[in-house]
Amino acid sequence: MKTISKSVPKRDHAEKISGSAVYVCDYPTEGMLFGRLLRSSVPKANLLGVKLPALPEGYIYIDKNDVPGTNEVWMILKDTPVFADKTVEHIGDPIGMLVGPDEREVDRLLAKVEVEYEELEPTFDARQSSVVFFDYGYEKGDVDKAFEDADKVYEEDFETGLQEHLYLETNGVIAHSKDGKIHVHGSIQCPYYVHKALVHALGMPREDVSVAQDVMGGGFGGKEDYPSLLACQAAVAAYKTGKSVRVVFGREEDVEATSKRHPSFCNYKVAVKDGHVTGMKIEVLYDAGAYTTMSPVVLQRGIIGAPGIYTIPHLKVHGQSRKTNTVPNGAFRGFGGPQTFFAIEMMMTHIAKDLGQDPVDFKLRHVAKQGDLTSTSGKHHFPVPIPAMMDAVVKASDYYTKRAAYKNQTGRYRKGIGMAAVYHGAGFTGNGERDIIKAVAQLRKDREGNVEILTANTDMGQGLFTVFAKIVAEALSLPLERIIITYPDTARVPDSGPTVASRSVMAVGELLRRAALRLKDEWVDGQEQLIEERYKHPEWMIQFDLETFQGDAYPTYSWTVNAVEVEIDTYTGNIGIVGAWGSFDVGTPIDENIVIGQMEGGFVQSLGYGMMEKMTAEKGRIRNNKFSDYIIPSSVDFSNLQVMLHVEDYPEGPFGAKGAGELPHVGGAPAVLDAIENALGVNLNKIPFVAEDVMNTLREVSR
Amino acid sequence: MVTSFTPRSLDEAIRLRQKPELTPYTGGTDLMVNPNEDASYLFLHRVPEMKRIVEDGEYIRFGAACTYTEVIKHPLTPNILKEACLKIAAPAIRNAGSIGGNIANGSPKADSALIFMVADAKLRLCSAGGERLVPIKDFYLGRKKLDLRPDELLVEVLMPRHGLDNYYHVKVGARNALAISRVSFAGIMDIEDGKIRRCATAFGAVSDVIIRLDQIDQMLDGKTISEAKELKSAYLSAMDEAIVPIRGRVGIEYRKDVCMNLLRDFLEVNGI
Numbered sequence: 001m002k003t004i005s006k007s008v009p010k011r012d013h014a015e016k017i018s019g020s021a022v023y024v025c026d027y028p029t030e031g032m033l034f035g036r037l038l039r040s041s042v043p044k045a046n047l048l049g050v051k052l053p054a055l056p057e058g059y060i061y062i063d064k065n066d067v068p069g070t071n072e073v074w075m076i077l078k079d080t081p082v083f084a085d086k087t088v089e090h091i092g093d094p095i096g097m098l099v100g101p102d103e104r105e106v107d108r109l110l111a112k113v114e115v116e117y118e119e120l121e122p123t124f125d126a127r128q129s130s131v132v133f134f135d136y137g138y139e140k141g142d143v144d145k146a147f148e149d150a151d152k153v154y155e156e157d158f159e160t161g162l163q164e165h166l167y168l169e170t171n172g173v174i175a176h177s178k179d180g181k182i183h184v185h186g187s188i189q190c191p192y193y194v195h196k197a198l199v200h201a202l203g204m205p206r207e208d209v210s211v212a213q214d215v216m217g218g219g220f221g222g223k224e225d226y227p228s229l230l231a232c233q234a235a236v237a238a239y240k241t242g243k244s245v246r247v248v249f250g251r252e253e254d255v256e257a258t259s260k261r262h263p264s265f266c267n268y269k270v271a272v273k274d275g276h277v278t279g280m281k282i283e284v285l286y287d288a289g290a291y292t293t294m295s296p297v298v299l300q301r302g303i304i305g306a307p308g309i310y311t312i313p314h315l316k317v318h319g320q321s322r323k324t325n326t327v328p329n330g331a332f333r334g335f336g337g338p339q340t341f342f343a344i345e346m347m348m349t350h351i352a353k354d355l356g357q358d359p360v361d362f363k364l365r366h367v368a369k370q371g372d373l374t375s376t377s378g379k380h381h382f383p384v385p386i387p388a389m390m391d392a393v394v395k396a397s398d399y400y401t402k403r404a405a406y407k408n409q410t411g412r413y414r415k416g417i418g419m420a421a422v423y424h425g426a427g428f429t430g431n432g433e434r435d436i437i438k439a440v441a442q443l444r445k446d447r448e449g450n451v452e453i454l455t456a457n458t459d460m461g462q463g464l465f466t467v468f469a470k471i472v473a474e475a476l477s478l479p480l481e482r483i484i485i486t487y488p489d490t491a492r493v494p495d496s497g498p499t500v501a502s503r504s505v506m507a508v509g510e511l512l513r514r515a516a517l518r519l520k521d522e523w524v525d526g527q528e529q530l531i532e533e534r535y536k537h538p539e540w541m542i543q544f545d546l547e548t549f550q551g552d553a554y555p556t557y558s559w560t561v562n563a564v565e566v567e568i569d570t571y572t573g574n575i576g577i578v579g580a581w582g583s584f585d586v587g588t589p590i591d592e593n594i595v596i597g598q599m600e601g602g603f604v605q606s607l608g609y610g611m612m613e614k615m616t617a618e619k620g621r622i623r624n625n626k627f628s629d630y631i632i633p634s635s636v637d638f639s640n641l642q643v644m645l646h647v648e649d650y651p652e653g654p655f656g657a658k659g660a661g662e663l664p665h666v667g668g669a670p671a672v673l674d675a676i677e678n679a680l681g682v683n684l685n686k687i688p689f690v691a692e693d694v695m696n697t698l699r700e701v702s703r
Numbered sequence: 704m705v706t707s708f709t710p711r712s713l714d715e716a717i718r719l720r721q722k723p724e725l726t727p728y729t730g731g732t733d734l735m736v737n738p739n740e741d742a743s744y745l746f747l748h749r750v751p752e753m754k755r756i757v758e759d760g761e762y763i764r765f766g767a768a769c770t771y772t773e774v775i776k777h778p779l780t781p782n783i784l785k786e787a788c789l790k791i792a793a794p795a796i797r798n799a800g801s802i803g804g805n806i807a808n809g810s811p812k813a814d815s816a817l818i819f820m821v822a823d824a825k826l827r828l829c830s831a832g833g834e835r836l837v838p839i840k841d842f843y844l845g846r847k848k849l850d851l852r853p854d855e856l857l858v859e860v861l862m863p864r865h866g867l868d869n870y871y872h873v874k875v876g877a878r879n880a881l882a883i884s885r886v887s888f889a890g891i892m893d894i895e896d897g898k899i900r901r902c903a904t905a906f907g908a909v910s911d912v913i914i915r916l917d918q919i920d921q922m923l924d925g926k927t928i929s930e931a932k933e934l935k936s937a938y939l940s941a942m943d944e945a946i947v948p949i950r951g952r953v954g955i956e957y958r959k960d961v962c963m964n965l966l967r968d969f970l971e972v973n974g975i
Contacts, residue, residue, distance in 0.1 A: 104740065412968075570964075571961065571964035571965060571968060572873065572875045572886070572961050572964070572965070573875075573957070573961070574875060612877065612878065624952075627881075628881075628883055629883070629952060631877040631878055631882070633878060634793075634878050634879060634880045634881055635880075636879045636880045637878050637879045637880075690877070691875070691877070691885070691953075691957070692953050692954060692957045695956075695957050695960050695961070696956075696957075699956075699960070
């Protein structure tokens, strides 16, 4: 283990454990106004009118007419309105906002608002939708010939469901209007995303708008795109009233109105010759919901990963994301990867079973090797450590013995063991870092020799401030206490890019390391110094073409192998997790405890995605909107995880680090489904797979 | 105007119960999920008779304001009730939530009420006009409908002292803690000298009220195990016909399958 990996106390530990941390909902509210959103109660309609009750003095209603700039939230595209214009597109679509000094009174008044709709025919099923938001595809080799030459062709369909982030802290912001300037702070994952949206919606100069992050209670991607919308709404109210406006959601509103993971429908056709996969034709469909938000990049990652970790010589991959009249689906840990990796892992397992081979052996025979072409005909520039990691997980879990022993069970309790191997491409897809983000990071040294880190990256509890400080301290050979890092404010930090895509440590951490080395060289005692570093694209990367999807989609990959053992109660359908093992390669861990915590947390979230977290919507209305009925794992459900770290250093990352945050949320679901298949002796194609599905499957098998 | 009260005696509590605007409050774990800021409460945690667990000749008497934790820790508590209470929510909620609230909430998913049902417990309801002892099965009239007059207070739960040792209990939740029952089942097979003295079953979370089909269960009363075996298929088909789940978070078919699977297992573990 490298010195830097040795764990230190997290920077946010004491304030969070002691309860002294100030979250957005903890600010004193004297003199503040409270905002509550008027939301559509129907999934699709022409908006005919809004009838307000008599508003007491100090209470005001704002809508699209009050947006001073453009009534658009600039995310990737600009189709999300700040407030609904002529139509509403999903239940919960914001129409306007009631603002006033007493939050309960605002609620009472809001209940009296009447909205007149002309209802239109909504679409809830992406497969039926005629509105295609995004359409991408790519090819490799000669896929038609591969199918012509095949001994056998397999075809299967796969489905994945919605997933809710369920961060402990709900979305919330406070917008201040003072001296013609707007300042917004709150539970914000990407301050500069919000800044860009505010400047556009308010029509104000960049320098008159600032955005700061407060202490945050989790994000998981759920505060990547959504706060841009919420901040615009609160800022419009602050602009109009000239006062501070606070909007903090309750749990039910947060679950009903904010983004989720895209549901997916995939079709895989696979050509096999001489027991080896030679070609695949893959169709991917993601349900985007009502607006595009993050859908293009989510879909890009989904289709690039659709053939999994395998070298498939002949490929044709096509993907769409389509509109439905449901809550827009956006960023969520894994970002389009968990859906297609679920599909490919199950597909490979099913083929192996049909060929009479063990799925682990079958997969190992297809795993990419260093130097191989990737799905998009880029190159695996670095070693692919899957075989060694697979070996470690097989040994730790006793996979082969159990897999054989768990065949053909008939008793009440049936065990199963399953395995999945996946990657997560580290950083932005393609040339995003170079062409769009163009990250800038700074170090500022004061006269006393303390060094402050200036980046826009946020700590949501994942540990970023701690690891940034460690990187800079190590490179400068300074004690950790001399490194200062605080919650970012766009007024005083450069745009180092968003805290997403498992990029922060790898991309921004490396800028900080280089800045620190320069500062060390140029260090002058007793003087203030400012060092700035800008992103440099690795020169060895094969240029990615977003039109053809050819080239290096990612500079490098983080890898993981997961095994899960279940015990199923066939009387109740209950799926118990007996054991779970994971080997994770995120390059050099910058802090071992933080990385292990991330791996455990993501692994649990992925298992929840596979066999527990079921979100049901009826006619566009989400039914389970509380902690008591949207079921996520508790600490006593999957308590026996075993996390192992495998280290393949990435030379372009700080001290060899690559992406970490999302990787563990990719492989758990296919691993646990494989285990359920092993226990029940069936093939499965859909997640989430919960107790009720177990009973349905047993009923079908017995018929 | 919010005015709440904390009576120190049962008399005072019953007197205050005459005020219809007061909501009886023991642990608050249900009431505080969506708190009504305009509500006035009758806090019952200082009424001695409602906070004690004692026994008399026939019954163990549980004060309705006793928390799950107090019930779990008390030496008089039968194991079947301990086990069910330990599966409720998580420690913090068990420290506050009460059995009286669990019963009077009227939910068919109430985990302690399931046990009181299968034990044929009685409820002591007190009002200024006097008191009455109601079998818990008769207390539940329908979906969220209780045989509880507006001026009545649930003061005690009287659970039979004997015949509860040979029990079977399963709670099916969507996770291992902090889970509302999706299906729950409790069975008691009190066997003496090779004969079934009392067979009792209760099914929770599958219908508007906890299902307690005592007339069908009585088919097995007084029978030997081998006699019960002969009656098994008639018993099971009577149950199969009588258990009619409704749709909830899980479907009708799922609930029915689980009920029948657990019922069959309950008989099998008792050699039937």
